[in-house]
Amino acid sequence: MYNTFENDILEIPMNEESLHVSLYSKKYKSDHSKKIFKVVSLFSGCGGLDLGFSGGFNFKNRHFEKNRFNVKFANDIDPAAELVYNANTIFFGDHQLIKDDVKNISNSDIPDFDFLIAGFPCQPFSNAGLRKGINDERGNLFEECENLLKHALTRENPPIGFIFENVKGIMSSKMEDGTSIPDEIVRRTEKLGFKTNYKLLKTCDYGVPSNRQRLIIVGIREDLGYFDYNLLNDVVKLYDLPNEKEKPYELYLGSILCDIPEDAPQKNDYWKYSPGGQYMVDKIAPCLDGKEALIKFKKNVPLQDISNTISKGKSWKSMDPADMSERFLKIWNNPKKYHAPNFYRRFALGEINGTITASAQPENCGITHPFEDRRFTIREIARIQSFPDDFVFPFKTIAHAYKVIGNAVPPVFGWVIAKALSKHIENA
Known part of the structure; x- marks a missing residue:
C-alpha cells in the first residue's frame, strides 16, 4: 500500500x-x-x-x-x-x-x-x-x-x-x-x-x-x-562514525571488550546461567581467540594480523554430538527440517555481536562471552548497546538490568x- x-x-x-x-x-x-x-x-x-x-x-x-x-x-x-x-x-x-x-x-x-x-x-x-x-x-x-x-x-x-x-x-x-x-x-x-x-x-x-x-x-x-x-x-x-560497511573495526566485539575501565560501574556483575545453560556453554567451549587477542585489539592491531580464526564464532553446533541432549541431537540429525538454528550463539572477538534480547537467554541471543564461560556482564552488554560507561543500571533482581538494556x-x-x-x- x-x-x-x-x-x-x-x-x-x-x-x-x-x-x-x-x-x-x-x-x-x-x-x-x-x-x-x-x-x-x-x-x-x-x-x-x-x-x-x-x-x-x-x-x-x-x-x-x-x-x-x-x-x-x-x-x-x-x-x-x-x-x-x-x-x-x-x-x-x-x-x-x-x-x-x-x-x-x-x-x-x-x-x-x-x-x-x-x-x-x-x-x-x-x-x-x-x-x-x-x-x-x-x-x-x-x-x-x-x-x-x-x-x-x-x-x-x-x-x-x-x-x-x-x-x-x-x-x-x-x-x-x-x-x-x-x-x-x-x-x-x-x-x-x-x-x-x-x-x-x-x-x-x-x-x-x-x-x-x-x-x-x-x-x-x-x-x-x-x-x-x-x-x-x-x-x-x-x-x-564506525559502520559495518566501511569502518567496522571499532564495532567488533574485541574493540568493545578490550578497554572497559577498571572502575566502570557493574563491570563484574553478571547473571549466572541455570545448570542446564551452563552445561551447554561449557560443552560448546570458548572461541579460539582469547585474552592475547583482546590485548591486540587494545593496540588496534589489524584484524588480519591478529589471527585467522578471530572471526570464527561458535554455537551449539560446535558441541560433540555425544554431549547433546535428545532435543539437540534430533535437530543435529535432521538440519534441513529444523533449518539448523544457531542456538547458544557465541560471537567471536572479530565479529559484530548480534541483538541482545530482553530475556538475555543464551538459546535465543548471543549473550555468552567469547572465551569466558558466562553471560556478558551488565557493563559489557551496555557497551554492546552503546550506553556510556557512566550510565548505571540499578536493579532489584539482576534479570531486570538485562531486560531494560535489551529493550533499549x-x-x-x-x-x-x-x-x-x-x-x-x-x-x-
Missing part, C-alpha cells in the same frame, strides 16, 4: 481533517534553524532513545554532542525501567520518568511538544515473541500515541512530528483487514496531516556495535516533507536519528 522504501511514496488525498492540520502547519511555519525542540517520550524504557535525542554523552573515545532536542516528559509502566531512568539524572536533566500505565495519563497532563518519540512494546511484534500482533493488548498501544497527537494538534503550539521505533517483526504483523501495522500507522498519521514513512535499519550501520535491526517510522508536518533517511548516512560520514534503543543510534532529523528540518 505504501512504498516507503523508495522516493515515490504514495500520498493520500487531502480530506477535511488533514486540511485542518495543514492550516495549522502554515500558521506555525517558522524558522527552526536555532530552535530547541521540546520532546515527549512515551514507552521510554530506561532511556536509550531519550539519551540519543538529548546527546551530551561519551561512548568509547567519542563525544556525542548535545542535540537540539530537550526531553520534557517521559513515561513507562515498568518499575525496572523507572529505577534506571531516574538514577541517571546526570543525563536526563530536571525531569524524571513517570511510572504509570499510559492509559491512565490524561493528554491534558502532558506538556506541549514539538516531537513525540515512542517505542511501543516490542513483545507482540518480536520474532522471539508470540506474534499475536494487533490482537495482543500491548500491540495496539500505538493508538495511545495517535490519540496524543490528535489532542496536541488542537493546541496553540501543535507538534512538528514524531518518531516511532519498533522491532523488525512489526512489519509482518497485520490488522484484521490484512494491512501491516506500519502501513496502518502511516495511513492514520497521514490522515492527521503528517508526511509519514518508515524504513528498516541496521544499528551497526550507524555507529552501534550490535547487528540489531530496528524499524523507524518518522512523521513530519506536511510542509516539511517526507523524512530523508539518506541523511542518517550523511551524519555517519560527517562525524566519521541504542543511544548512539538515537543520536544519529536526531542529528538527521535536525538536518532534514534545516534543509526543509
Whole structure:
C-alpha cells in the first residue's frame, strides 16, 4: 500500500481533517534553524532513545554532542525501567520518568511538544515473541500515541512530528483487514496531516556495535516533507562514525571488550546461567581467540594480523554430538527440517555481536562471552548497546538490568536519528 522504501511514496488525498492540520502547519511555519525542540517520550524504557535525542554523552573515545532536542516528559509502566531512568539524572536533566500505565495519563497532563518519540512494546511484534500482533493488548498501544497527537494538534503550539521505533517483526504483523501495522500507522498519521514513512535499519550501520535491526517510522508536518533517511548516512560520514560497511573495526566485539575501565560501574556483575545453560556453554567451549587477542585489539592491531580464526564464532553446533541432549541431537540429525538454528550463539572477538534480547537467554541471543564461560556482564552488554560507561543500571533482581538494556534503543543510534532529523528540518 505504501512504498516507503523508495522516493515515490504514495500520498493520500487531502480530506477535511488533514486540511485542518495543514492550516495549522502554515500558521506555525517558522524558522527552526536555532530552535530547541521540546520532546515527549512515551514507552521510554530506561532511556536509550531519550539519551540519543538529548546527546551530551561519551561512548568509547567519542563525544556525542548535545542535540537540539530537550526531553520534557517521559513515561513507562515498568518499575525496572523507572529505577534506571531516574538514577541517571546526570543525563536526563530536571525531569524524571513517570511510572504509570499510559492509559491512565490524561493528554491534558502532558506538556506541549514539538516531537513525540515512542517505542511501543516490542513483545507482540518480536520474532522471539508470540506474534499475536494487533490482537495482543500491548500491540495496539500505538493508538495511545495517535490519540496524543490528535489532542496536541488542537493546541496553540501543535507538534512538528514524531518518531516511532519498533522491532523488525512489526512489519509482518497485520490488522484484521490484512494491512501491516506500519502501513496502518502511516495511513492514520497521514490522515492527521503528517508526511509519514518508515524504513528498516541496521544499528551497526550507524555507529552501534550490535547487528540489531530496528524499524523507524518518522512523521513530519506536511510542509516539511517526507523524512530523508539518506541523511542518517550523511551524519555517519560527517562525524566519521564506525559502520559495518566501511569502518567496522571499532564495532567488533574485541574493540568493545578490550578497554572497559577498571572502575566502570557493574563491570563484574553478571547473571549466572541455570545448570542446564551452563552445561551447554561449557560443552560448546570458548572461541579460539582469547585474552592475547583482546590485548591486540587494545593496540588496534589489524584484524588480519591478529589471527585467522578471530572471526570464527561458535554455537551449539560446535558441541560433540555425544554431549547433546535428545532435543539437540534430533535437530543435529535432521538440519534441513529444523533449518539448523544457531542456538547458544557465541560471537567471536572479530565479529559484530548480534541483538541482545530482553530475556538475555543464551538459546535465543548471543549473550555468552567469547572465551569466558558466562553471560556478558551488565557493563559489557551496555557497551554492546552503546550506553556510556557512566550510565548505571540499578536493579532489584539482576534479570531486570538485562531486560531494560535489551529493550533499549541504542543511544548512539538515537543520536544519529536526531542529528538527521535536525538536518532534514534545516534543509526543509
